[in-house]
Amino acid sequence: MTSLRSTIAAAQQAGRAALVGYLPAGYPSVEGSIELVQRMVKAGVDIVEVGLPYSDPVMDGPTIQAAAEVALAAGTRTADVFRVVEASAALAPTVVMTYWNPVERYGIDQFAASLADAGGVGLITPDLIPEEAGEWIEAADRRGLDKIFLVAPSSTRRRLELTSQASSGFIYATAVMGVTGAREQSSSAAPELVRRVKEVTDLPVGVGLGVSTRVQAAEVALFADAVIVGSALVHAIAGEANPTDAMAALGALVEDLALGVRRELE
Amino acid sequence: MPDAAGHFGRFGGRFMPEALIAPLDELEQHWRKAMADDEFVAQFNQLLREYAGLPSMLYEAERLSEAVGARVLLKREDLNHTGAHKIRNVLGQALLTTKMNKRRVIAETGAGQHGVATATACAYFDLDCVVYMGEVDMVRQALNVARMRMLGAEVIPVTSGSRTLKDAINEALRDWVTNVDDTHYMLGTAAGAHPFPAMVRDFTRGIGDEARAQTLELLGHLPAAALACVGGGSNAIGMFAGFIADESVRLYGFEAGGDGYETGRHASTITAGQIGVLHGTRSYLLQDEDGQTLESHSISAGLDYPGVGPEHAWLAETGRATYTSISDAQAMEAMALLARTEGIIPAIESAHALAGVPGVVADLGADVELLVCLSGRGDKDMDTAAKWFGLVDEADLVAEVKMK
């Protein structure tokens, strides 16, 4: 199984950033999300982030909120997320991104076991800070899963140190103070944040929140080891009336972003 | 007291995006400094006294006492400015906001009570005020929407999720993470991430501290028990805080039972929920098998929340306080009883605490002195009460209006 670090290192060796693509499991249906994730990998995503749809996504803007509502209304369960992971992990290193309560409810150790059994390699936890993560860190270490915590422009140096010590795989840098959603302007805070993270750790840094175009991906690829795209992909799918067009729109956007992380702008 | 990271036993803590951790640290520092600063405390007390009309009276309800077979002392928070205990918390947080040099305040509201209190404090301190309110609640509580706007607040309808209080909190958190540099999030109850539960308790504990002194003066000894309703838990923790160290005083919290907690349509988080994480804290909550938050149900909008403050979870687990579920019907009966025996119309929230009296009498025996937090007045609930009791015939009303 390919690890997050080796995947990002391979991209670095090829002189580019890695492309990380996020899609919520169960959107628009479990089977539909499996096909979309597979399409995303074929079109050039290096690492897949499968979202666990949650009733109270405080870090997400309207696009991902709406997708989560659709997924939950369609009856998506935690166990379904692992099915999507399994299908994705066969093609590319795959992590889950989830708010914390569904993990506690599933059972922390059990969640780690199911994720590892499905071939997942790590977990991104947007509302879990290392200070509250003792049990998760133990469970993840037992299963060899990566623990991807977030840092933000507001993080102090002491917190950057603490968070990077608790992290593995890569560090997730939120480029702006805000929620997920495509933004027209690239963040001016992101390069500074990545510089500060690099001062305290050798871990690769992925930058997310707001990237939606090839140009933005290229800009972020200048200073980040991985470019994370979520809302823009969901938006591309949501804009299409039928599954075939949604697949095509997603594929086209990912191909474009893949050129961006290679800094191929023409 | 919680530990340094805001844990009450295994409850509490901080389950928040990293982006908000530094702002929460900053808030905690300011709050700790303020509570140790004589000048801040004096300013806060002066505001409570001269602006909010505190300390609230302790009133011995003799005819009610006769009816229930115990001596009932009411802590009259219903007489406070804006009509509920909530004014204590917002004045404390608004004063703190000015010390942090922030200009903008955001808040969530369900029934509109906390929204009105927040809008009031912001008008007083000349702060910009934005209140998030579920679209469903805005229709149910149109009068309070008008009150907030009258006070200069912007009320933003929340259309995501279940369009009620929990989604208003989500939306306020999204605003906060985006605008935290100049914005304070004025959370309306003793829940949420550390330091909110302890901070809100500090600002509302006047309820219990005043009541303790008043009871001692009136009776010469402490009451047998203190009773309060529990939504997120601010009036209850404010009352309990005055008595936690007094082991002889039993503490009783009353949760909203809706149609009866056995039916699944309720807001009895401690009675019938499970431990989990919601809105930044670990506590009891209403959730499904996958940890998705369930909608709560109560006739009382102020208690209609699927979570509860972490200190209550801890008081329940340690056995220091007892939590019981009160159905809509029981609460409405108690509301009518107080109105008829004492000429006081309580908020439906507070009526849940009154409805708990017979159970406590059964526990402790008759002729004990019970202190009940009358957290608010019922003016805001007259629509609901009119429908419940059939106080007005809608056809008659329409005819009356037409005649005019």
Ligand SMILES: Cc1ncc(COP(=O)(O)O)c(C=O)c1O
């Ligand atoms: C009068 C009154 N009592 C009680 C509550 C419940 O809140 P808490 O549990 O925080 O006291 C409310 C909330 O709106 C209220 O208006």
